[in-house]
Amino acid sequence: MATVLAFDVYGTLIDTHGVVAELEARLSGDKADLALEFSRRWRDKQLEYSFRRGLMGAYVDFSECTRAALEFTDRAQQTGLSEADKDHLMGTYARLPAFAEVSQALKRFGEAGITCVAFSNGSREAVEGLLDQADIRDRFSEVVSAEEVKRFKPDPAVYAHLRSRLDVEPGDTWLVSSNAFDVIGARHAGLHAAWIRRSLDAPFDPWGIEPDLTVADLDALADRLI
The missing domain is CATH 3.40.50.1000 (HAD superfamily/HAD-like)
Known part of the structure; x- marks a missing residue:
C-alpha cells in the first residue's frame, strides 16, 4: 500500500475541458464547433509555455502561461475573442x-x-x-x-x-x-x-x-x- x-x-x-461549454457560448457562428479543439489546443499550449519557461529559467505564475496560451489559441484559430471573453474564460478556468x-x-x-x-x-x-x-x-x-x-x-x-x-x-x-x-x-x-x-x-x-x-x-x- x-x-x-x-x-x-x-x-x-x-477536468480542464470543463471550459468547453463556455467556449461554445463565446465562439460565434460555425466557430462554436471548434470549442473542443480550442480547449485541447489551449491546454497543450499552456503546458508548452510552462516547459519553455522552465528551460529558460524564466518562471512566472502558471496562470500567466494559461493566459498566454489562451491568447495564442485565439490568434491561431482566428476566433476573435474579445478581452471580456478572455477574462471570463480565465475566470472559468479557476472554477473547473x-x-x-x-x-x-x-x-x-x-x-x-x-x-x-x-x-x-x-x-x-x-x-x-x-x-x-x-x-x-x-x-x-x-x-x-x-x-x-x-x-x-x-x-x-x-x-x-x-x-x-x-x-x-x-x-x-x-x-x-x-x-x-x-x-x-x-x-x-x-x-x-x-x-x-x-x-x-x-x-x-x-x-x-x-x-x-x-x-x-x-x-x-x-x-x-x-
Whole structure:
C-alpha cells in the first residue's frame, strides 16, 4: 500500500475541458464547433509555455502561461475573442469541475488511512480555490505547489521539493497523474507513479520509462491500492 499519494490537479482531479461549454457560448457562428479543439489546443499550449519557461529559467505564475496560451489559441484559430471573453474564460478556468469519480475515490483512500496531497504546477492559491469549489479540499492533508521552488514539473527539483515538504522517501511516494510527462518526471526522480489514462486513445510517451500502474480513473486506482 502506498504511504503517500501525490495527486496532480489539472487533468487528473480537475477536468480542464470543463471550459468547453463556455467556449461554445463565446465562439460565434460555425466557430462554436471548434470549442473542443480550442480547449485541447489551449491546454497543450499552456503546458508548452510552462516547459519553455522552465528551460529558460524564466518562471512566472502558471496562470500567466494559461493566459498566454489562451491568447495564442485565439490568434491561431482566428476566433476573435474579445478581452471580456478572455477574462471570463480565465475566470472559468479557476472554477473547473472535478471528474465525476474523484470525490468518492479520495474518500476511499482517506478511509483506508492513505495520506493524500495535491501536487500541482498551479499556484497554491489557484489550487486551493479549485479544490474548494469542487468540495474536495478536505480530502488532502497538504497542497504542494511548484511555485514554492519557482520551477515547473517535470523538473526534478519539483519532485525533490515534494519529498522534502512531506519528509518521505522516494520509494514511499506515489505520483498520480493523467499527464505522461508528469509520470515520466516522477519515475525519473525515483518516485512510484500511476498513470490515469482517462482516454483509451491516449498513447504513453515512448521514452523507455513506464508507469508502475496504468488505470482508467481514480476508482480503478483505489481498487488496486486499497
